[in-house]
Amino acid sequence: MQLTNLTATQVVAGIAARKFSSEEVAKAFLDRTAKLASLNIYVHLDPEVVLTQARQVDRRLAAGENVGPLAGLPVAIKDLLCVEGEPTTCGSKMLANFRPPYDATVIEKLKAAGAVLYGKANMDEFAMGSSTENSCYGPTLNPWDPTRIPGGSSGGSAAAVAAMTAPVSLGSDTGGSIRQPAALCGVVGMKPTYGRVSRYGLIAFASSLDQIGPFTWDIPDMALLMEVISGGDPKDATSLPDAVPAYSREIQKRPERLRIGVVKEFFGEGLDNEVAVAVQNAIEVYRKLGAEIKDVSLPHSKYGIAAYYIVAPAEASSNLARYDGTLFGHRAKDYSPVDEAEKDLPALVRMMMATRAEGFGAEVKRRIMLGTYALSAGYADQYYNKALKVRRLIRNDFEAAFREVDFLIGPTTPTPAFKLGEKSANPLAMYLSDIYTITTNLAGIPGLSMPCGLSSEGLPIGLQLVGPAMSETALLQAARLFERETDWHTRRPQN
Amino acid sequence: MSTSANPPYMMIVGLEVHVQLLTESKMFSWTGTKFGLEPNTLCDPVNLGMPGTLPVMNFKAFNMALKTAIACGCSIPHYTKWDRKNYFYPDLPKKYQISQYDLPFSLGGSLPIPADKEGNGGKTVRLTRIHLEEDTGKMVHTSGQESEVDLNRAGTPLMEIVSEPDIRSAADARLCLEELRLTLRYLGVSDCEMQEGSLRCDANVNLHIDTPAGKVATPIVEIKNLNSFRSVERALNYEADRQYRKWKEDGLTIKDAPKQTRGWSDPDGLTKLQREKETAADYRYFPEPDLLPVVVDDAWVERLRAEIGELPGPRRERFETAFGLSPYDANVLVEQGKDVADYFDAVVALTDQYKMASNWVQQEVLRSANAEGISVADFPVRPAMLANLIARVGRGELNTQQGREVLGKLMETGAGADIDQIIELGGFRMVSDEGPIREAIQAALASNPKAMEDLKTGKKKPDAIKGFLRGQVMKATGGKANPALVGQLMDSILAEIEGSG
Numbered sequence: 001m002q003l004t005n006l007t008a009t010q011v012v013a014g015i016a017a018r019k020f021s022s023e024e025v026a027k028a029f030l031d032r033t034a035k036l037a038s039l040n041i042y043v044h045l046d047p048e049v050v051l052t053q054a055r056q057v058d059r060r061l062a063a064g065e066n067v068g069p070l071a072g073l074p075v076a077i078k079d080l081l082c083v084e085g086e087p088t089t090c091g092s093k094m095l096a097n098f099r100p101p102y103d104a105t106v107i108e109k110l111k112a113a114g115a116v117l118y119g120k121a122n123m124d125e126f127a128m129g130s131s132t133e134n135s136c137y138g139p140t141l142n143p144w145d146p147t148r149i150p151g152g153s154s155g156g157s158a159a160a161v162a163a164m165t166a167p168v169s170l171g172s173d174t175g176g177s178i179r180q181p182a183a184l185c186g187v188v189g190m191k192p193t194y195g196r197v198s199r200y201g202l203i204a205f206a207s208s209l210d211q212i213g214p215f216t217w218d219i220p221d222m223a224l225l226m227e228v229i230s231g232g233d234p235k236d237a238t239s240l241p242d243a244v245p246a247y248s249r250e251i252q253k254r255p256e257r258l259r260i261g262v263v264k265e266f267f268g269e270g271l272d273n274e275v276a277v278a279v280q281n282a283i284e285v286y287r288k289l290g291a292e293i294k295d296v297s298l299p300h301s302k303y304g305i306a307a308y309y310i311v312a313p314a315e316a317s318s319n320l321a322r323y324d325g326t327l328f329g330h331r332a333k334d335y336s337p338v339d340e341a342e343k344d345l346p347a348l349v350r351m352m353m354a355t356r357a358e359g360f361g362a363e364v365k366r367r368i369m370l371g372t373y374a375l376s377a378g379y380a381d382q383y384y385n386k387a388l389k390v391r392r393l394i395r396n397d398f399e400a401a402f403r404e405v406d407f408l409i410g411p412t413t414p415t416p417a418f419k420l421g422e423k424s425a426n427p428l429a430m431y432l433s434d435i436y437t438i439t440t441n442l443a444g445i446p447g448l449s450m451p452c453g454l455s456s457e458g459l460p461i462g463l464q465l466v467g468p469a470m471s472e473t474a475l476l477q478a479a480r481l482f483e484r485e486t487d488w489h490t491r492r493p494q495n
Numbered sequence: 496m497s498t499s500a501n502p503p504y505m506m507i508v509g510l511e512v513h514v515q516l517l518t519e520s521k522m523f524s525w526t527g528t529k530f531g532l533e534p535n536t537l538c539d540p541v542n543l544g545m546p547g548t549l550p551v552m553n554f555k556a557f558n559m560a561l562k563t564a565i566a567c568g569c570s571i572p573h574y575t576k577w578d579r580k581n582y583f584y585p586d587l588p589k590k591y592q593i594s595q596y597d598l599p600f601s602l603g604g605s606l607p608i609p610a611d612k613e614g615n616g617g618k619t620v621r622l623t624r625i626h627l628e629e630d631t632g633k634m635v636h637t638s639g640q641e642s643e644v645d646l647n648r649a650g651t652p653l654m655e656i657v658s659e660p661d662i663r664s665a666a667d668a669r670l671c672l673e674e675l676r677l678t679l680r681y682l683g684v685s686d687c688e689m690q691e692g693s694l695r696c697d698a699n700v701n702l703h704i705d706t707p708a709g710k711v712a713t714p715i716v717e718i719k720n721l722n723s724f725r726s727v728e729r730a731l732n733y734e735a736d737r738q739y740r741k742w743k744e745d746g747l748t749i750k751d752a753p754k755q756t757r758g759w760s761d762p763d764g765l766t767k768l769q770r771e772k773e774t775a776a777d778y779r780y781f782p783e784p785d786l787l788p789v790v791v792d793d794a795w796v797e798r799l800r801a802e803i804g805e806l807p808g809p810r811r812e813r814f815e816t817a818f819g820l821s822p823y824d825a826n827v828l829v830e831q832g833k834d835v836a837d838y839f840d841a842v843v844a845l846t847d848q849y850k851m852a853s854n855w856v857q858q859e860v861l862r863s864a865n866a867e868g869i870s871v872a873d874f875p876v877r878p879a880m881l882a883n884l885i886a887r888v889g890r891g892e893l894n895t896q897q898g899r900e901v902l903g904k905l906m907e908t909g910a911g912a913d914i915d916q917i918i919e920l921g922g923f924r925m926v927s928d929e930g931p932i933r934e935a936i937q938a939a940l941a942s943n944p945k946a947m948e949d950l951k952t953g954k955k956k957p958d959a960i961k962g963f964l965r966g967q968v969m970k971a972t973g974g975k976a977n978p979a980l981v982g983q984l985m986d987s988i989l990a991e992i993e994g995s996g
Contacts, residue, residue: 102548200549237786
């Protein structure tokens with residue numbers, strides 16, 4: 001048996017049934033990770049730390065303890081989730097030496113569920129990017145085609161699963177950072193309702209948009225993970241206190257209603273033909289399953305990218321202000337004046353400036369500048385406050401659509417994975433790869449991407465399902481229906 | 496007031512008061528807020544702004560602030576939210592302060608300025624708003640290139656009270672602040688120790704000068720570094736004087752010059768220019784996405800209103816009208832703190848010797864409590880016992896001096912003391928038998944021939960001599976003699992001597 005080919009559900013069941021040990025599982029994934037090192041998936045991975053946890057699980061199981069629903073399951077972690085005592089760097093030179101003295105709430109929950117925390121997965125610096133090329137550790141390569149990007153910003157987490165170097169992983173999604181790489185890597189990725197999963201310990205990019213979610217091979221694995229990581233948290237005031245449904249059990253059922261809206265605006269200019277065809281085929285699958293298919297419109301979605309690129313950078317400019325060399329993270333060693341103008345500045349100010357100039361990459365600086373500008377006196381009304389109004393309109397669009405349908409369906413991304421470097425020089429082209437995912441973050445509603453085809457070049461294509469707030473159960477049920485009828489989720493990259 | 500009798504200008508003052516709330520933990524995290532600990536020992540990942548951490552609102556702090564606003568008659572909007580105020584400074588770990596910008600939890604309201612004997616006060620000051628925020632850390636600029644930062648204070652709940660420019664004199668500013676401090680202490684929301692920084696005040700001041708061409712306003716100055724109420728008063732008087740002299744020199748008005756920030760130097764007794772700002776700093780305020788807005792309904796407000804109790808102003812009035820105290824006595828009892836006024840209230844509930852109760856609480860109880868370094872709330876002689884003692888003095892069972900001594904014994908014995916037993920065992924009953932007192936008087940007259948001589952020659956006032964002699968008698972009787980009887984008998988004995996001589 002090839003342990004690395006198993007789903008999380010199979011791994012957990014196998015360990016529980018003593019078919020294999022947690023240590024054997026960990027070793028299998030570590031071996032495969034070593035073999036695929038060139039994909040540059042992990043930025044920190046200490047095999048000893050992984051094996052120690054796995055052996056601990058085995059000992060506890062041998063002692064007859066109830067270790068938890070994820071006993072022995074390796075989970076790769078996006079490098080922006082704080083793990084006590086472990087490097088947590090956000091793909092940034094700024095935090096290269098940062099080891100948090102606390103666990104993120106999701107990490108606490110994984111530990112309590114018996115999971116084995118696997119490596120820290122690569123990402124775009126501070127989650128800003130759609131290709132994982134903006135990492136200070138270099139890009140992660142797409143396991144389906146190493147000349148291509150895996151998507152981003154959670155590219156490492158998506159590739160970790162796609163390359164079978166971990167059975168599941170966690171990422172974060174601010175404008176599509178889970179769903180877009182899931183689509184480009186041929187795995188399932190979910191962004192839950194804003195507040196469904198605690199953000200405590202998630203190093204913030206844009207606080208009102210960030211949400212943690214899993215990458216898995218299929219919906220049962222997604223349900224398994226969601227059940228563990230969801231729930232209200234006294235440490236996150238924006239988390240939602242609602243009870244967490246037994247997703248694993250719920251997905252056995254058909255959704256109560258299956259009215260699916262096809263979003264007109266998601267089939268316009270810029271959509272790759274093969275992606276359009278794959279999504280149309282998926283819609284047909286649903287039609288055959290008895291779904292009522294309706295055309296719907298989200299008229300303000302065309303302003304989504306614009307609004308997002310004001311709100312998110314505005315919050316980021318504030319969230320990232322703390323990285324200035326005074327308390328933690330990188331501090332510039334040389335902060336002597338670089339020009340005449342700097343000569344009159346206090347040493348402290350020069351130190352902060354030099355630290356930020358050295359510590360942040362180009363995209364992060366670009367967004368800090370965008371956000372600072374958008375919030376500045378005299379411009380805030382024109383930009384930030386206007387973007388908030390657009391956000392409200394986008395939310396209204398979704399609310400109107402959900403009065404008519406239960407889910408929205410469309411492509412996750414306009415194209416399959418693009419080539420490394422293809423969009424690096426053109427930030428706007430890069431931003432457009434999130435055009436179908438970004439509006440759900442602005443509305444705070446859940447979205448899920450699942451494999452629905454392969455391009456003629458053998459690249460995965462993602463199908464996006466979106467539901468109203470707190471509709472995770474129905475969303476997983478609807479996705480599971482599709483999965484039962486198709487085998488896209490069983491496709492694996494060669495190697 | 497130190498300004499000249501009738502200056503040709505009017506002083507216009509508004510206050511910005513920062514008050515640290517008396518909570519166990521910080522505004523948005525769990526560490527304590529104690530003052531005076533080793534630097535950087537009151538820190539947690541949240542108040543250090545460490546990556547990934549999130550603030551959670553301290554409801555107790557919010558309630559304290561809300562209670563203050565209700566007590567000041569402010570209007571409480573149903574919806575309030577948090578905002579980020581962004582600026583780079585090392586005393587601010589996150590490089591933004593969680594504060595309230597356009598929708599503070601409290602608007603309007605007023606503070607009283609009680610009248611004093613010199614004719615100051617007797618007015619109210621309108622409030623603009625009260626908002627809640629987190630305190631910053633503290634920079635320690637030691638010698639040399641390095642600066643140090645102490646983040647113990649960072650994140651402490653801080654209430655900012657902003658007044659309208661309604662104050663017209665330095666004395667009124669001081670009175671207003673004293674009354675605010677008293678009110679906040681009554682509410683139990685802050686200890687208001689200026690020396691420890693739990694109450695901090697900035698004052699905005701300028702002058703309206705009468706000229707033949709009409710009224711002229713001088714540029715506004717914000718005075719900082721005011722670390723006592725006395726310095727507030729001194730700084731405002733200094734600044735008024737300085738602004739007037741400056742205007743006479745250069746004629747610059749509010750239209751010609753920007754707002755200045757000046758620091759008060761207490762030892763030098765003057766203000767020094769800190770900075771001039773053309774425009775307000777750009778703090779890039781925006782709604783704090785990590786916190787939820789707070790919706791305050793009427794039931795919440797009413798619940799807190801019911802907890803407020805009697806405030807200092809109404810209490811002074813009641814002490815005057817219900818117990819016939821002078822404004823001075825009423826004020827002393829009220830301004831010494833809520834526990835003192837509560838104590839007095841408990842005493843007068845049990846005795847109708849109001850004036851005596853007022854004297855005893857002000858003198859004996861306060862003095863002893865202060866000497867022992869305890870609060871009146873912890874004073875071992877409880878109000879019922881004091882009322883009992885006062886009643887005995889009032890009935891003439893004990894003279895004042897004996898009462899004091901009994902009180903001393905009661906204090907030593909503490910809560911379970913038996914007053915009858917103490918009086919009995921200590922022999923504190925007042926002696927009102929004529930025989931022994933007469934003997935003691937005659938002995939005193941015999942052993943003080945000089946006094947008798949003075950009395951005859953009229954060299955000194957007879958009252959003074961008699962007072963001295965009465966003192967000798969009291970001394971000889973161990974303080975037990977009934978003082979009224981001593982005076983009465985002495986007068987008659989002296990009259991006899993005079994008649995016979």
